[in-house]
Amino acid sequence: MHLHKYEKIWLTFGFAALIIFLSVVGVSAFHQGHTPAGGLQKVDPDNLESTPPFDKPGVHEKEDGSYEVAVVAEAFGYTPGEIQVPAGEKVTFKVTSKDVTHSFSIVDTNVNMMVVPGQVNEKTHVFRDPGKYLIVCNEYCGSGHHFMSMEIEVVD
Template identity: 50%
Template sequence: MHIHKYEKWWLTFGISSLVLFLVIVGFSAFHYGSHPPSAKVYVDPERVDEIAPFNNPGVHKVEGKDWDYEVVFVASAFYYNPPEIEVPLGSTVKFIATTKDVVHGFQTAGTNINMILEPGYVSEYVTTVDKAGEYLILCNEYCGIGHSSMTSMLKVVE
């Protein structure tokens, strides 16, 4: 009788803990997501080169948006496409980036541009470039043998 009671108690406790655990996990997943916070849209990493806007990497002037330029980057081991970009001083720029293979970083030295690029997701960052100069874009997520040489260059010109 006693043993049976204990078993029942533990069973109830076990199930309650499991339910609580699932609720917490579900809640967290719902709120924070399992993808990077800067990433919004899903893109098939196998078909990145065919899918807009990634079929056309580079700087694109846009009209009627909250930003003046859209800069499209495709990352893969161990380089960024394009390897260099140029935008006019004072313009508002939307960076749109993804990766074709593993996780890469996208940090721009001397600016607040810092994204994580995860295969399957589109990462975006909008900023106004208000200081002329050359800014090194570098990968800050270890991605393999060529990680430390994975760079691009942002040129802000007057």
């Protein structure tokens, strides 16, 4: 088969455009640590009430002085709905979902996790400045999606 010179150019252009498009989609989907929880700890979403640390959602101080925060997401909110952590300390958020995929995104930080039922996703963050931080759901999860949020109070 004989390809016209311009056809070759357009084929090359089309292929290059496809590669660029896929790269952009890939990079924007996974930048800022917004990664699907792959190969992480698994949990039974129907049994969170008896699965540590989700049996006691909230803030737990660990022996080394850092903090662990267990959060359960479900349509359309988080448990607990409000938490308090100290500024300047390592805070590890462990989140999972009871129902569908949500996200746990702390506004103005690089904490932006997907929350997938059956999986535990975690991220450690140090809040430098005291104040109130808003957590929102960035994954469309249903009619109440836009109202799905919670608040963290960072204290001195």
